[in-house]
Amino acid sequence: MNDDKRIVPWVDASEFSDVARNVSSCETYKLRLAWETIKIWLCRMTVSKIPRSIICTYELLNAYFENSSQSMALALMRFVSLLSSESQDRERPNFALPILSLARVAGLPSWLADLRNDIAHGTIPSTDTLESAFRWSLKYLSEFWASNVNHNEEQFVELDGLLKCQSSALTKYVGNLLQGEKTSQLDVKEVFRNRSTYACFPLITNTICSYGCAMFVGGIPLCNIVQNQAIKLKPLFGTMLYHKLVGELVLQFILGLRDDHSVDDDIRLEWCIAWIKAIKCRASEKSILRDYVDGLSLDWRKALNHILKYMCNKYRDLFMELLIIRDPPIPQDKFEVIMSHIDVFCGFDVPNTHELQTQVRREHHWELADSLLWAEKPLGAIIRSCKNTFFNSNFSLPCLDK
Numbered sequence: 001m002n003d004d005k006r007i008v009p010w011v012d013a014s015e016f017s018d019v020a021r022n023v024s025s026c027e028t029y030k031l032r033l034a035w036e037t038i039k040i041w042l043c044r045m046t047v048s049k050i051p052r053s054i055i056c057t058y059e060l061l062n063a064y065f066e067n068s069s070q071s072m073a074l075a076l077m078r079f080v081s082l083l084s085s086e087s088q089d090r091e092r093p094n095f096a097l098p099i100l101s102l103a104r105v106a107g108l109p110s111w112l113a114d115l116r117n118d119i120a121h122g123t124i125p126s127t128d129t130l131e132s133a134f135r136w137s138l139k140y141l142s143e144f145w146a147s148n149v150n151h152n153e154e155q156f157v158e159l160d161g162l163l164k165c166q167s168s169a170l171t172k173y174v175g176n177l178l179q180g181e182k183t184s185q186l187d188v189k190e191v192f193r194n195r196s197t198y199a200c201f202p203l204i205t206n207t208i209c210s211y212g213c214a215m216f217v218g219g220i221p222l223c224n225i226v227q228n229q230a231i232k233l234k235p236l237f238g239t240m241l242y243h244k245l246v247g248e249l250v251l252q253f254i255l256g257l258r259d260d261h262s263v264d265d266d267i268r269l270e271w272c273i274a275w276i277k278a279i280k281c282r283a284s285e286k287s288i289l290r291d292y293v294d295g296l297s298l299d300w301r302k303a304l305n306h307i308l309k310y311m312c313n314k315y316r317d318l319f320m321e322l323l324i325i326r327d328p329p330i331p332q333d334k335f336e337v338i339m340s341h342i343d344v345f346c347g348f349d350v351p352n353t354h355e356l357q358t359q360v361r362r363e364h365h366w367e368l369a370d371s372l373l374w375a376e377k378p379l380g381a382i383i384r385s386c387k388n389t390f391f392n393s394n395f396s397l398p399c400l401d402k
Contacts, residue, residue, distance in 0.1 A: 009041035009050060013152045020145035023057060023138065035061035052082045053144040060137055072130045073119045079137050080108060080116035112136065167203050174207045177232050185239060192243045201252040205268070208233070209256070212267040222270040230274065230288045237292040247297040250275045254303045259310045269314065276321045300326050313346050 010016045015037070022034035038058040047055060056079045063071035084102035103113035115125060115133055125133075169188065176183040208229060215225050230237075240246050253271045278289035279296060300322070307319045320339060323330055330338070 007045070007049075009044040013156070016152065017149050020142075020149045023145050024142040031061055032065065035065060051144075053141055056082055056137070057141050057145075060134060060141075064134060069124055069127060069130060072134060073124050076112075076130065076133050076137065077116045077119045080112055084108060084113070108140070109136075163199055166200055170200055170203055171207055174204060174233070174236065175211070177236060178208070178211045178229060180232065183235070185235060188236070189239060192239060192245060198248060201248055202256070204236075204249065205252045205256055205271075208271070209264045209267050213263045216263050216267070222266055223274075225267065226270045226274050227288060237289070241292045241294070244295065244297070246292050247299075250296070251299055251303055255306050257307065257310055257315065259312045259315070269318065272318055273321070276318065276325065279325050280321070311342065311345060313348075316342060316346050316348070 008016075010019070019034045019037050022030040022037075025031065035058065038054060038061070041050065041054070042058065056075075059075040059078055060072075063075035066072075080099070080103060084099055084106050099116065100110060100113045103116075104110070112133060115129070118125065173183055173185075173188050212222075212225050212229060215228070216222070237246065237249075240249055250272070253268055253275065256265075256268050257272070258265055274287070274289055275293070278287040278293050281287050281290060304319070304322055304326075307315050307322070311319070319342060323335055323338065
């Protein structure tokens with residue numbers, strides 16, 4: 001599977017598909033939706049990094065909603081010029097060919113190329129001609145949108161099949177490790193090299209926690225269960241450390257917290273605490289997981305936001321520990337303010353309203369003047385008198401004896 005990555009202005013494939021569907025529609029309100037969405041895309045990226053077909057679609061729709069013959073003529077001229085010269089600009093940028101030949105290669109009809117030449121020489125075609133050219137151009141561009149939507153769907157089908165194979169391999173691998181059976185790391189290493197790795201993290205954490213629930217019998221402490229699992233999962237953590245993915249695994253444990261009062265949630269919380277302790281004491285011998293947190297990169301904002309969303313009494317200490325080890329560190333005064341709010345929310349600390357009222361009364365307040373005579377005196381005179389008083393009191397010369 002192709003592992004190339006590319007930055008695009010659309011949020012996801014579904015947004016791109018919605019615009020493609022609206023562009024191919026003949027309804028005005030759907031065309032307006034497509035136009036407004038593409039306008040947002042142009043604000044996210046420079047025009048030179050966006051495909052020419054998208055730029056042409058926007059300019060044609062922009063001219064259509066302006067309801068101007070001049071704007072439509074310019075948009076059509078730019079449409080023919082950009083699409084005709086795309087292959088030439090890519091392959092032979094310093095060699096110019098007639099626009100009619102380039103248009104024929106791009107699949108544009110000769111009458112549209114002639115229309116472009118007429119507009120370039122100052123002749124504005126009739127409204128009916130512009131309307132026909134606009135509809136034909138939009139239909140031509142719809143093929144570009146449809147082909148990309150089909151490509152995305154094929155990629156999703158391929159990715160779905162790949163994820164199923166990887167999910168099966170990961171589940172079997174983690175299960176064999178936890179059961180103490182012999183395993184092969186070849187398939188797992190291939191999984192971690194692929195761009196679909198991040199979709200497998202929930203599967204890894206869910207498998208670990210489900211096996212932990214099976215071990216929770218006879219009142220065994222959760223910390224002992226996690227410690228036992230950590231020893232068995234050392235090969236997995238070593239592979240993830242090599243690929244610099246331990247931070248994503250820790251984040252996935254945190255994002256799985258739901259406060260649903262289940263054993264699974266308690267084991268997940270215990271895993272989070274174990275990882276946080278490993279980060280705190282990475283230079284000591286107190287944690288089994290300390291060998292796997294070197295160079296760990298954690299999305300602190302996402303982790304803290306998730307815990308705040310599901311904040312309860314049992315998550316309070318985890319939240320505090322995350323604040324302590326956060327990089328860059330939080331100033332102590334801000335840390336105390338945040339934790340005081342958390343304690344109030346969890347019911348650990350109730351603010352003393354009487355003390356707050358007393359403190360407010362002690363604060364200095366501005367005193368009101370007895371009259372409005374102060375407003376009748378010019379501000380310049382007040383400043384000058386204050387200046388003279390200051391200099392006379394601080395820089396007066398001693399009297400000289402006569």
